[in-house]
Amino acid sequence: MNLWQQWKQDRRVTVRRPGEPDAAGRCVVYWMQRAQRALDNPALDLAVRAGNELQKPVVVFLGLVPFYPHANVRHYRFLVSAIPALADDLGERNVGFVLRAYPDHSLSRFSEEVRACLVVGDENPMREPESWRQKAAQDLRVPFWTVDADVVVPSRLLEKEQYAARTLRPRIHRLLPDFLAAPKKIKAQVAWKKPRDLPALSAQHDLLQGLKLDSSAREVAGMAAGTRPALRILQEFVQRRLAGYPRERNHPELAGTSQLSPYLHFGHIGPLTIALAVQKADAPAAAQEAYLEQLIVRRELAINFVRFNPFYDSMECLEPWAQRTLGDHAQDFRPVLYSEKQLENAETHDPLWNAAQKQMLLTGWMHNYLRMYWAKKILEWSPSPAVAYQRAVTLNDRYELDGRDPNGYAGIAWAIVGKHDRPWFTREIFGSVRYMSYASTSRKFDSSRYIEQVGALERRGRV
Numbered sequence: 001m002n003l004w005q006q007w008k009q010d011r012r013v014t015v016r017r018p019g020e021p022d023a024a025g026r027c028v029v030y031w032m033q034r035a036q037r038a039l040d041n042p043a044l045d046l047a048v049r050a051g052n053e054l055q056k057p058v059v060v061f062l063g064l065v066p067f068y069p070h071a072n073v074r075h076y077r078f079l080v081s082a083i084p085a086l087a088d089d090l091g092e093r094n095v096g097f098v099l100r101a102y103p104d105h106s107l108s109r110f111s112e113e114v115r116a117c118l119v120v121g122d123e124n125p126m127r128e129p130e131s132w133r134q135k136a137a138q139d140l141r142v143p144f145w146t147v148d149a150d151v152v153v154p155s156r157l158l159e160k161e162q163y164a165a166r167t168l169r170p171r172i173h174r175l176l177p178d179f180l181a182a183p184k185k186i187k188a189q190v191a192w193k194k195p196r197d198l199p200a201l202s203a204q205h206d207l208l209q210g211l212k213l214d215s216s217a218r219e220v221a222g223m224a225a226g227t228r229p230a231l232r233i234l235q236e237f238v239q240r241r242l243a244g245y246p247r248e249r250n251h252p253e254l255a256g257t258s259q260l261s262p263y264l265h266f267g268h269i270g271p272l273t274i275a276l277a278v279q280k281a282d283a284p285a286a287a288q289e290a291y292l293e294q295l296i297v298r299r300e301l302a303i304n305f306v307r308f309n310p311f312y313d314s315m316e317c318l319e320p321w322a323q324r325t326l327g328d329h330a331q332d333f334r335p336v337l338y339s340e341k342q343l344e345n346a347e348t349h350d351p352l353w354n355a356a357q358k359q360m361l362l363t364g365w366m367h368n369y370l371r372m373y374w375a376k377k378i379l380e381w382s383p384s385p386a387v388a389y390q391r392a393v394t395l396n397d398r399y400e401l402d403g404r405d406p407n408g409y410a411g412i413a414w415a416i417v418g419k420h421d422r423p424w425f426t427r428e429i430f431g432s433v434r435y436m437s438y439a440s441t442s443r444k445f446d447s448s449r450y451i452e453q454v455g456a457l458e459r460r461g462r463v
């Protein structure tokens with residue numbers, strides 16, 4: 001088998017447009033959508049290997065559009081602030097970087113301009129970027145391959161929608177040994193030379209200039225974007241906080257989790273890098289296992305859900321038992337109802353819920369334990385489960401830096417329609433979907449301290 005056939009059979013690779021690379025072309029193009037990093041990036045690695053085999057340079061192309069569904073200034077600022085360092089990191093691997101913003105974002109036009117031999121892309125199970133990849137496969141004139149670069153176990157190997165973590169876990173664990181290996185950092189042998197008419201990227205240049213963006217959420221301060229900050233956070237987490245993870249992860253007031261979700265969402269760090277650092281860490285096995293359960297099993301369950309369930313962002317994704325029970329309780333009296341605006345402005349009677357909402361508004365991140373409570377209360381305080389679902393998706397996607405992510409849709413589906421969960425005791429409004437009360441939730445951790453911490457953030461005006 002020659003190298004090309006070998007690569008095509010890689011379990012991460014999907015051949016979108018078949019054919020042999022055009023040997024007369026000038027370079028290999030990597031169309032970077034999701035995996036915005038130069039390190040531990042199987043799509044980039046494949047592009048570099050292909051370039052070396054063809055003895056051609058490699059260039060990364062990123063097309064920036066202002067209309068990505070539910071993305072606003074908060075998300076775009078985080079994305080573009082990582083770009084200058086990304087370009088430098090790619091340069092260290094001899095790989096070029098070209099960013100083109102709307103209306104000059106066309107991949108096929110760029111590929112023609114630079115005379116690509118082959119285009120490699122990365123993957124993301126969300127509807128919109130997948131439709132762009134399908135269109136690219138039609139428009140490009142050269143072979144187009146994509147690589148499932150942001151999971152540990154390639155998502156296609158899970159074959160179909162998994163019912164729950166318990167059905168996915170054994171499959172993932174069986175496959176893990178094949179994929180938990182440190183990637184080699186290969187350099188492009190032929191360095192990319194920037195054509196003279198391509199403008200250089202400068203840190204001073206505002207990459208968002210001229211783009212009409214949704215400004216419904218302001219940018220947040222205090223979380224530096226990019227691979228280097230993500231690696232620093234990872235290092236600090238494995239050295240200081242991983243050992244306490246099983247004990248502290250459900251304590252929002254203790255900041256015991258890694259807070260790496262925005263970096264994973266933007267592809268600034270890969271899950272494999274995190275998993276290997278956790279495995280290598282000097283921490284109890286129980287802590288390593290607890291963390292890897294979230295990072296791999298729960299995260300890849302969410303990716304599986306979005307990849308295989310076309311209704312992932314609406315209530316229609318629900319299981320028959322949830323449909324029955326929520327239907328049975330559709331007409332229940334709802335003593336407390338809030339409008340979407342009241343929820344958005346954190347104007348409820350519940351101080352814990354308001355604090356969680358404010359944490360998200362102010363910092364672009366909310367603790368997992370409170371995300372569960374937050375979404376359950378939206379169900380309780382909305383006129384119907386369908387309205388609750390849409391409100392939760394809208395607010396989560398608008399304000400969380402890690403929003404618009406499979407984890408968000410799976411988390412909301414879990415909280416509101418019992419996805420990946422099981423039926424519990426029946427009660428008003430929720431039917432047998434699991435309920436969380438203020439009294440029991442606020443007793444599980446030092447909720448007064450958490451509310452005070454968010455109050456302090458608010459007083460400092462951290463936006």
Ligand SMILES: Cc1cc2nc3c(=O)[nH]c(=O)nc-3n(C[C@H](O)[C@H](O)[C@H](O)COP(=O)(O)OP(=O)(O)OC[C@H]3O[C@@H](n4cnc5c(N)ncnc54)[C@H](O)[C@@H]3O)c2cc1C
Pocket residue numbers: 249257258259260261262264265294295296298299300302366367368369371372375396400402403404405407408409410411412414415
């Ligand atoms: C209603 C609701 C909404 C959510 N919205 C989002 C979202 O928009 N984006 C997002 O990334 N996560 C979301 N989650 C999942 C989870 O809350 C976050 O991933 C987690 O809080 C991120 O914090 P961390 O990085 O400190 O997590 P850690 O505890 O440090 O975990 C490490 C990584 O494991 C993954 N992970 C952790 N918990 C979960 C989980 N329950 N499900 C899937 N993966 C998990 C994340 O990638 C996380 O970064 C949501 C959960 C719920 C219940």
